[in-house]
Amino acid sequence: MKRTHPALSAWAWLVYAFLYLPIVVVIVFSFNDSRFGATWAGFTTKWYGNLFARADVREAVAHTLEIALLSTVLSTLLGTLVGLGLWRYTIRFRTGLTFLLVMPIVMPDVVMGVSLLMFYAFVRGLLERAGWTFDNGFWTVLLAHVTFQISYVALTVRSRLAGYGRDLEEAARDLGATGLKSFLHVVLPLATPGVLAGALLAFTLSLDDFVVTYFTSGSGFRTLPVLIYTNVKRGITPDINALSALLVLVTVVAIITANALLRPRRSVP
Amino acid sequence: MLSVRRFLNTIGPGTLWLVAFLVLPALVMLAYSFLTRVDLARVGPPWTLESWQRVAGYDALFQEWVGDNVRVLWRSVWVAGLSTLLCVLMGYPLAFYIARQDARRKNLLLLLLIIPFWTNFLIRVYAWILILRPFDLVPSLAATFLGMVYAFVPFFVLPVYSSVEKIDWRLLEAAEDLGASPVRAFLAGVFPQTLPGLVAGIILTFIPALGTFVVSDILGGAKTALVGNVIQNQFGQAGDWPYGSALSFLLMGVVLLGLWAYARTAGQKGLEELI
Numbered sequence: 001m002k003r004t005h006p007a008l009s010a011w012a013w014l015v016y017a018f019l020y021l022p023i024v025v026v027i028v029f030s031f032n033d034s035r036f037g038a039t040w041a042g043f044t045t046k047w048y049g050n051l052f053a054r055a056d057v058r059e060a061v062a063h064t065l066e067i068a069l070l071s072t073v074l075s076t077l078l079g080t081l082v083g084l085g086l087w088r089y090t091i092r093f094r095t096g097l098t099f100l101l102v103m104p105i106v107m108p109d110v111v112m113g114v115s116l117l118m119f120y121a122f123v124r125g126l127l128e129r130a131g132w133t134f135d136n137g138f139w140t141v142l143l144a145h146v147t148f149q150i151s152y153v154a155l156t157v158r159s160r161l162a163g164y165g166r167d168l169e170e171a172a173r174d175l176g177a178t179g180l181k182s183f184l185h186v187v188l189p190l191a192t193p194g195v196l197a198g199a200l201l202a203f204t205l206s207l208d209d210f211v212v213t214y215f216t217s218g219s220g221f222r223t224l225p226v227l228i229y230t231n232v233k234r235g236i237t238p239d240i241n242a243l244s245a246l247l248v249l250v251t252v253v254a255i256i257t258a259n260a261l262l263r264p265r266r267s268v269p
Numbered sequence: 270m271l272s273v274r275r276f277l278n279t280i281g282p283g284t285l286w287l288v289a290f291l292v293l294p295a296l297v298m299l300a301y302s303f304l305t306r307v308d309l310a311r312v313g314p315p316w317t318l319e320s321w322q323r324v325a326g327y328d329a330l331f332q333e334w335v336g337d338n339v340r341v342l343w344r345s346v347w348v349a350g351l352s353t354l355l356c357v358l359m360g361y362p363l364a365f366y367i368a369r370q371d372a373r374r375k376n377l378l379l380l381l382l383i384i385p386f387w388t389n390f391l392i393r394v395y396a397w398i399l400i401l402r403p404f405d406l407v408p409s410l411a412a413t414f415l416g417m418v419y420a421f422v423p424f425f426v427l428p429v430y431s432s433v434e435k436i437d438w439r440l441l442e443a444a445e446d447l448g449a450s451p452v453r454a455f456l457a458g459v460f461p462q463t464l465p466g467l468v469a470g471i472i473l474t475f476i477p478a479l480g481t482f483v484v485s486d487i488l489g490g491a492k493t494a495l496v497g498n499v500i501q502n503q504f505g506q507a508g509d510w511p512y513g514s515a516l517s518f519l520l521m522g523v524v525l526l527g528l529w530a531y532a533r534t535a536g537q538k539g540l541e542e543l544i
Contacts, residue, residue, distance in 0.1 A: 004369050012366035012378075015359055015422075019385045022396030022419065029399055078283040085279030097280070098540050099532065100287055106472070106528055108480020110497050111298075111517045112291075114504050118301055118514065119294035121310075147290040150283050210391055210483065215504060228391045232398070232487060241399075244392040251388045259380060 023248055030241035047242040054239065060227040067138070067213075067223060068206040071145035076199040078146070079153025083198070084191065086154065087161040088169075101151040109148075113215030116144050120216065136218030144216045145206045152205065153198035160194025200258055295521065302514035309508035320515035338499070342519075345496040348410075348485075349478035352417035356425040356474045359418065361467070364429040368436070379430075386423035393420055394487050401488075408490025416484040421477060425470040432466025465539065472531060476524055496520060 030048070034041035051057055086097070104112065120140050124133060134140075168190070172182035210225035217226060224247075231240050302320050307313040326339040367378045385393065394416050401407045401415070436459060444454035482497030489495070494502075496516060503513025532540050 004366060008362055008366050011362050015363045016381060018359075018419070019382070019422070022393060022400060023385060023388065025399050026392065026396045078286055081279045082283035085276070088279070089275065095532065095540075097284065099528070100284065100291075102528065102540050103525070104287070104291055106476055106524055107291075108476060108497070108517075108520055108524060110480050110482055110500055111521045111524075112294075114500060114513060114517050115294035115298040116290065117504060118510060119290075119297045122297045143290055147286065150286060154283060204387055208387070208389055225389060225391050228389070228395070229483075232391070232395050240395065244389075244395065247389050247392060248384075252384055255380065255383055255387060259376075 026241055027245045027248065030238070030245040032238070032241075035238060047238040048246075051239045051242045051246075056222070056227065057224075057239075057243065060222050060224045063138070063221060064207060064223040064225075067141055067145055068203050071142055071149060071206050072199055072203040074142075075146045075149035075202045076153050076195060079150045079198060079202070080157050080191065080195050082150065082154035083157025083161070083194070084187070086158045088166060101154055104148045104151045105155075109209070109211035110215075112144075112148065113212045116140070116147075116212070117215045135220070136216060137221040140216045140218070141213050141221065141223070144212050145209065148209070148212060149202035149205060152201045153195070156198035156201060157191055157194040160197070161191055164190055204254075295518075298514045299518055301510055302512075302518055304511050306509045306511055310504070310510060311508075312510050317511075320511040323512055324515045324519055338516075341494060341499055342496055344493070345479055348413065348417070348493075348495060349475050352414055352421065352478045353425075353471055353475045355414065355418045356422045357467075357471065360422050360426040360470070361429060361463075364426050364433045364463075364466075367426075367430055368433040382423055382426060386427075390420060391483065391487075394484050397488060407488055408493070410489060410493045413485050413489035413493060416488040417478050417481070420481075420484060421474045424473040424477065428469040428473060429463060429466040432463045436462045465535070468531070468535070469539070472527070476527075479524070480520055 031043050031045065032040055033044035033046070082101070086094075117136075120136060127133060169182050169186050172186045173179070177185065208225065209223075210229060213223050214226055214229065217223070222230075224243075228240060228243065231237050301312050303316050303318070304312040305315055305317055305319070324338060326334050326336040328335045328337075367375060367382070370378060397412060397416050397419065398407050401412050406412050438459075440458035440462070441454055444458040445451070449457065480497050482495065482501045485493060485495045485498055486501070489498075500513050500517050500520070503509045503516070507513075528540075
């Protein structure tokens with residue numbers, strides 16, 4: 001172990017304490033038998049009971065998972081192809097394309113949300129002239145999520161492949177493999193860890209997204225983050241503490257699992 | 270070789286998707302910023318510069334400069350700037366601490382950093398209400414700062430950490446051997462090597478802080494509205510889409526300009542390092 005100054009260690013532990021304080025507080029308060037959480041009024045699990053009894057929570061969980069799964073499949077497909085193309089071909093407008101890919105990553109999500117909101121309204125206006133219409137809901141949210149996921153998948157796949165040259169694929173062809181064969185047996189196995197990491201990233205981004213969903217979902221369709229927001233805005237409900245504690249638990253389990261699965265490489269996906 | 274067919278098979282669909290759902294909406298937004306608010310959440314002709322005049326601080330009704338909006342923009346910039354600075358102060362040393370542990374501990378510490386990072390953003394912000402309310406600090410600007418630093422510090426630490434891990438420590442030893450004081454040795458031998466991560470970290474903290482409305486909405490209250498809150502309001506209660514479009518186009522413009530400047534200096538690799 002290399003030397004670290006005691007002051008540096010102390011600082012690090014302080015930062016970690018800061019990072020975990022709210023998480024611990026939320027978990028403790030989810031067992032607090034008081035509607036207004038400032039004081040401890042005894043241990044209870046009734047908020048969890050309340051939570052499980054709420055139909056709107058169950059519905060929001062279902063919506064969140066549906067959107068996350070489907071958008072991840074779509075964006076992984078599209079993003080992997082882009083990542084492979086970026087790796088494999090010399091492209092004339094490479095910097096321009098990278099710029100386009102980085103845009104959804106750095107663009108403030110409120111801008112993305114409101115521009116899609118207006119875009120959907122614009123398209124609806126056009127369709128209405130032809131006698132068609134649609135409501136914001138499942139589909140508009142799905143399309144929006146895929147839009148911010150593609151880049152993450154593409155760049156993850158590309159950076160995973162960056163170390164390998166195209167010569168591997170050419171070697172396979174020289175040894176008699178057809179284009180499809182060399183792709184399936186050489187390129188795909190190399191890309192798979194990147195594809196998985198990208199998909200995992202896309203999935204969690206979708207689960208976590210509030211802002212874009214908020215603007216593109218309309219009034220009838222709520223995901224979990226939107227539900228949490230509307231509940232928090234209405235005032236503190238202890239059910240939300242229970243929900244938060246459960247989500248923290250899910251996150252911890254998911255990260256530890258992902259870390260174990262992706263062990264050989266860096267643990268940061 | 271890149272034939273058109275190969276291009277369409279790989280990069281084509283994804284690029285097309287981004288053009289359809291990212292570039293086109295931005296253009297629609299630009300167009301709407303020059304239209305007039307007809308009704309709640311409705312826009313129409315005539316074409317006008319009114320929304321942009323309001324962005325520049327003019328009052329639409331009295332045709333005079335009042336500067337309200339400029340104050341909001343300025344507040345957004347300094348709140349984001351100060352939050353970023355606090356993230357740097359907090360996270361830069363932490364990145365060093367993590368990078369200098371042995372492999373097992375390093376992995377554990379990174380894991381402990383990622384858990385809050387991947388916990389739902391709203392919950393992380395909401396939890397501060399529970400903590401700060403007994404002290405009567407919600408809503409307040411101080412609470413907004415705390416929430417922002419808390420929400421964004423992991424964004425900062427991770428890129429800095431990946432820079433610190435690549436540091437060639439022999440440069441530090443060389444500087445020390447040549448008689449440099451510890452501070453000078455650090456500034457000359459170590460600090461420059463962390464610059465790529467530091468810049469990426471600052472961008473990844475400053476931009477979300479500049480555009481956020483959730484943190485200030487939940488913890489800050491109406492008196493400390495940031496540009497994100499004003500935009501949200503135009504697409505909610507106020508229903509003024511042209512004004513909201515102008516504001517968010519401005520926000521996007523600032524971010525893209527910054528990104529362009531960064532791409533000029535950091536190049537292709539730097540752009541890709543942002544994820």
